[in-house]
Amino acid sequence: MTKTKKMAAQKSATPSPGAQAVAAGEWAGKSQAMFERMLQEVPEALRGVFRGKLMQVLQQKAKGGPAAESHVTEIVHETVPEPFKSNILKAFSTMGDIDMKVVEEIIKNNPGGQETVISILHAIQAKCGYLPQEALILVSQKKDIFLSNLYRLATSYTAFRIKPLKKYAVTVCNGTGCHVKAGGQILKELEKKVSGNGSLITLEKVRCLGCCDMSPAVMINGELYGGAQAQARIAEILHE
Amino acid sequence: MKINRASDLSKIKKQGLELLSPATTRITVGSATCGLAKGAGKVLEALKYEVKKKKIQAEVVAVGCNGLCYAEPIVEVIQPGKPRITYGPVTVERVGELLKAIKTGKVVQDLALARHDEEAYCPNIAPLKYAKGKVPAALSGIKEYRKQDFFKNQLKLVSKNAGTISPSRIEEYIALDGYKALAKVLTEMKPEDVIKEVTVSKLRGRGGAGFPTGLKWQACRSAAGDKKYIVCNGSEGDPEIGMHRSFLESDPQAIIEGMAIAGYAVGAEAGYIYVNDRYVVALERLEEAIRQAEQTGLLGSNILGSGLSFSLKVKRGGGAYVCGEETALLNALEGLSGEPRPRPPYPAQQGLFGKPTVVNNIETLANIPLIALHGGKWFAKIGTASSTGTKIVALSGAVAQPGWVEVPLGTPVKAIIETFGKGTGTGKKVKAFQTGGPSGGVLPASLLNIKLDYDQLTKAGSLLGSGGLLVMDEGTDMLDMAKFLTDFFAEETCGKCSTCREGVKRLQEIIDSIMQGYGTKEHLNLVKRMAAAMSDTAACALGKTAAVPFLSVLKHFPKEVEGKLLRKGA
Numbered sequence: 001m002t003k004t005k006k007m008a009a010q011k012s013a014t015p016s017p018g019a020q021a022v023a024a025g026e027w028a029g030k031s032q033a034m035f036e037r038m039l040q041e042v043p044e045a046l047r048g049v050f051r052g053k054l055m056q057v058l059q060q061k062a063k064g065g066p067a068a069e070s071h072v073t074e075i076v077h078e079t080v081p082e083p084f085k086s087n088i089l090k091a092f093s094t095m096g097d098i099d100m101k102v103v104e105e106i107i108k109n110n111p112g113g114q115e116t117v118i119s120i121l122h123a124i125q126a127k128c129g130y131l132p133q134e135a136l137i138l139v140s141q142k143k144d145i146f147l148s149n150l151y152r153l154a155t156s157y158t159a160f161r162i163k164p165l166k167k168y169a170v171t172v173c174n175g176t177g178c179h180v181k182a183g184g185q186i187l188k189e190l191e192k193k194v195s196g197n198g199s200l201i202t203l204e205k206v207r208c209l210g211c212c213d214m215s216p217a218v219m220i221n222g223e224l225y226g227g228a229q230a231q232a233r234i235a236e237i238l239h240e
Numbered sequence: 241m242k243i244n245r246a247s248d249l250s251k252i253k254k255q256g257l258e259l260l261s262p263a264t265t266r267i268t269v270g271s272a273t274c275g276l277a278k279g280a281g282k283v284l285e286a287l288k289y290e291v292k293k294k295k296i297q298a299e300v301v302a303v304g305c306n307g308l309c310y311a312e313p314i315v316e317v318i319q320p321g322k323p324r325i326t327y328g329p330v331t332v333e334r335v336g337e338l339l340k341a342i343k344t345g346k347v348v349q350d351l352a353l354a355r356h357d358e359e360a361y362c363p364n365i366a367p368l369k370y371a372k373g374k375v376p377a378a379l380s381g382i383k384e385y386r387k388q389d390f391f392k393n394q395l396k397l398v399s400k401n402a403g404t405i406s407p408s409r410i411e412e413y414i415a416l417d418g419y420k421a422l423a424k425v426l427t428e429m430k431p432e433d434v435i436k437e438v439t440v441s442k443l444r445g446r447g448g449a450g451f452p453t454g455l456k457w458q459a460c461r462s463a464a465g466d467k468k469y470i471v472c473n474g475s476e477g478d479p480e481i482g483m484h485r486s487f488l489e490s491d492p493q494a495i496i497e498g499m500a501i502a503g504y505a506v507g508a509e510a511g512y513i514y515v516n517d518r519y520v521v522a523l524e525r526l527e528e529a530i531r532q533a534e535q536t537g538l539l540g541s542n543i544l545g546s547g548l549s550f551s552l553k554v555k556r557g558g559g560a561y562v563c564g565e566e567t568a569l570l571n572a573l574e575g576l577s578g579e580p581r582p583r584p585p586y587p588a589q590q591g592l593f594g595k596p597t598v599v600n601n602i603e604t605l606a607n608i609p610l611i612a613l614h615g616g617k618w619f620a621k622i623g624t625a626s627s628t629g630t631k632i633v634a635l636s637g638a639v640a641q642p643g644w645v646e647v648p649l650g651t652p653v654k655a656i657i658e659t660f661g662k663g664t665g666t667g668k669k670v671k672a673f674q675t676g677g678p679s680g681g682v683l684p685a686s687l688l689n690i691k692l693d694y695d696q697l698t699k700a701g702s703l704l705g706s707g708g709l710l711v712m713d714e715g716t717d718m719l720d721m722a723k724f725l726t727d728f729f730a731e732e733t734c735g736k737c738s739t740c741r742e743g744v745k746r747l748q749e750i751i752d753s754i755m756q757g758y759g760t761k762e763h764l765n766l767v768k769r770m771a772a773a774m775s776d777t778a779a780c781a782l783g784k785t786a787a788v789p790f791l792s793v794l795k796h797f798p799k800e801v802e803g804k805l806l807r808k809g810a
Contacts, residue, residue, distance in 0.1 A: 157558025159517035177636030207479035
């Protein structure tokens with residue numbers, strides 16, 4: 001049982017129809033992720049108190065039904081002062097279309113403490129394509145690990161990305177073997193071009209794609225290109 | 241089939257041999273990452289589809305890589321009584337032609353690379369015979385593999401199964417004497433005897449430092465602790481090396497057997513295999529291999545009725561070069577960020593979760609079954625006096641035929657580049673080479689006769705490392721190389737020790753200014769002082785050796801650096 005649900009369950013001791021609905025884990029859409037995101041603005045020490053209070057408000061609003069996204073947004077508008085309000089609303093608007101049930105399932109499948117975290121992050125990224133903030137918040141909640149700790153892992157390890165991929169994922173091999181064969185040149189040119197025309201390309205470099213005989217090797221959306229072929233394909237994409 | 245006696249292995253061996261040289265045709269496709277990148281997956285699908293459609297009596301199997309990376313996708317055909325034929329590169333368009341040849345007993349001459357009349361795996365193992373009687377006239381035009389330079393000059397011990405067996409069938413591994421070593425160890429040897437054999441073999445770590453494996457095991461065995469762990473270091477973060485990935489994808493059972501033997505020797509009941517985050521194929525195959533070993537009763541509790549319990553887990557890394565360092569790797573396994581721990585205590589005393597731990601490289605562990613089976617004395621005879629055994633070497637950079645080969649230690653670098661790489665392939669001469677990944681020094685062509693040996697390379701200012709061999713031709717700008725390698729360290733430093741974190745950054749700046757023409761003699765002196773401070777105070781090998789590439793370029797190619805310095809009055 002999650003902290004949230006535990007708290008809600010305690011409240012439901014006083015018979016109120018709304019309390020039971022949320023206690024049963026009925027969160028419509030992204031409402032749970034939004035609720036947790038809202039609480040992130042509250043200092044750690046006060047979060048428990050705020051959680052209880054805000055949960056009560058949410059239950060009243062839900063009136064026995066599932067907690068909807070609009071309910072959480074209303075609470076933010078009515079109760080949260082600036083500048084936290086703008087922060088939260090901005091975060092809501094950039095929230096990806098993430099199915100939190102999938103994330104919960106992943107966490108459930110990896111029982112244990114800190115040592116399970118890297119596996120969990122890999123699994124989330126495999127499902128979502130990146131590590132969405134709301135997913136990390138949920139992991140932090142359920143594993144009782146500081147969010148900052150998770151972000152440290154997500155940003156220090158090269159396997160993880162915290163922003164979604166764009167239309168073209170261009171992976172340039174930057175291994176020494178490819179560098180000797182002018183892979184570095186391709187990377188430099190791309191870095192320049194992508195910064196100007198970056199809306200379609202996520203540029204990543206890796207240390208070895210495992211096909212040194214095709215060097216300089218470039219992978220575009222999973223398809224492998226070597227040397228001149230790669231240049232031609234990149235030119236096509238940049239033209240788009 | 242679950243077995244609980246060592247003698248039952250022979251039953252599985254029989255099954256495996258039937259799979260390896262079947263009564264019908266066996267077609268194998270080299271499907272390690274190097275093959276898959278070149279379209280082996282599609283070739284495999286096409287072969288399966290066509291075989292079914294044309295009702296050809298044949299089994300199509302995905303196998304690993306045999307090192308002929310330049311000729312991928314590789315397809316091999318084994319027909320009863322006939323030599324095994326290696327074809328490459330086989331594209332999807334040529335699948336129809338190949339199958340037609342198989343059906344009519346002919347050969348596609350222009351694709352045929354080698355003929356194997358029999359497969360001699362290991363000096364002490366009876367060869368697997370394919371050809372019976374006289375070789376058919378149609379096949380006699382293809383050169384026998386043992387007469388070809390590429391195979392003749394290799395000594396395939398560790399990689400003997402790679403490219404032959406299916407990585408997802410434990411029967412095929414057992415068919416080629418797999419798990420025989422574990423059975424021998426469990427029934428005939430005491431843990432101390434195993435450690436003694438490893439010590440006698442003089443096996444040294446294949447990951448970088450070259451620490452004697454026997455000593456490491458002994459230290460862990462003598463350490464006090466209720467629980468002990470065996471960790472396989474599959475981080476392989478060097479930016480040009482993929483041979484250990486290839487190995488994991490080709491022969492995962494060998495690692496499992498090696499780790500189980502290590503577990504028995506040091507008294508550990510659990511092990512972890514840490515795999516580089518990008519090695520997705522290897523990860524899947526390892527997990528499958530572990531499942532099969534468990535189902536066969538070769539992992540788990542009471543292995544082969546001996547009372548030994550050993551379980552294994554695979555962990556995917558997060559992607560950091562520094563995680564190849566053993567203490568940073570332990571942190572990564574515990575879910576922390578990859579930063580080295582201060583030593584002592586050494587992992588053998590306090591490692592994973594604070595328990596005594598042995599951390600061994602993939603290739604080190606793959607050598608263990610060989611040593612256990614054939615004895616430490618046999619192993620010590622291979623290679624040179626202080627560097628025994630063989631080494632898998634990954635050839636890349638300016639070579640005509642990149643790939644990996646396994647040679648006895650002590651083989652001259654020049655021979656490797658010429659025999660297997662077939663020269664630079666650019667028409668230019670070799671200018672420099674680098675062994676041991678980015679931490680190794682860049683050595684000039686005048687040192688090409690140096691032998692592949694731990695001590696010789698260290699003496700020359702480089703290292704054997706995990707076995708990368710990068711070749712640079714005369715078109716290479718050495719200062720640019722030094723910058724590339726320094727940039728690599730600047731990206732990969734974890735930032736824990738200030739001398740490494742700051743030192744690498746300053747080094748980058750200094751190289752930049754030399755490249756732009758603002759460098760002075762004082763800069764070079766400063767680099768030398770900084771490098772000394774880094775190697776004295778950094779906690780791990782990354783920081784200690786981060787300045788090596790630039791210093792070695794400065795030492796061996798001084799003109800290229802000094803020519804760019806700012807002149808007085810300019």
